[in-house]
Amino acid sequence: MRIYPRAIGKEWQHCAWCRTSSRDLRSNFASFVPDEETGLKILDLMSSQGMPAWLDTSRADEGRYQVKIGACDDHFINLKLLLEILKQSQEMTQRILEYTKS
Numbered sequence: 001m002r003i004y005p006r007a008i009g010k011e012w013q014h015c016a017w018c019r020t021s022s023r024d025l026r027s028n029f030a031s032f033v034p035d036e037e038t039g040l041k042i043l044d045l046m047s048s049q050g051m052p053a054w055l056d057t058s059r060a061d062e063g064r065y066q067v068k069i070g071a072c073d074d075h076f077i078n079l080k081l082l083l084e085i086l087k088q089s090q091e092m093t094q095r096i097l098e099y100t101k102s
């Protein structure tokens with residue numbers, strides 16, 4: 001599934017690795033995906049790995065869909081690893097997700 005990650009920012013969201021939530025902003029990164037269907041498939045794949053993420057459709061009228069993945073401070077290193085791999089591969093796979101959990 002095609003995915004085009006951007007840079008790390010801050011937003012409120014659950015950690016994809018330990019699933020904790022927080023009232024504080026979390027490190028995350030957004031990734032453009034080709035369409036809503038691809039975005040939902042990526043969320044399904046992540047969900048099957050027990051990893052929460054969300055699909056930002058606020059700019060759907062411009063044809064822009066972004067998958068957002070966040071991490072707590074303890075899992076920031078996992079987030080950075082995932083970002084680096086996805087920048088190279090521009091492809092989201094189960095193997096990549098598993099690798100970032102090991």
Ligand SMILES: [Zn+2]
Nearest residue numbers: 015018072075
């Ligand atoms: Zn965490």
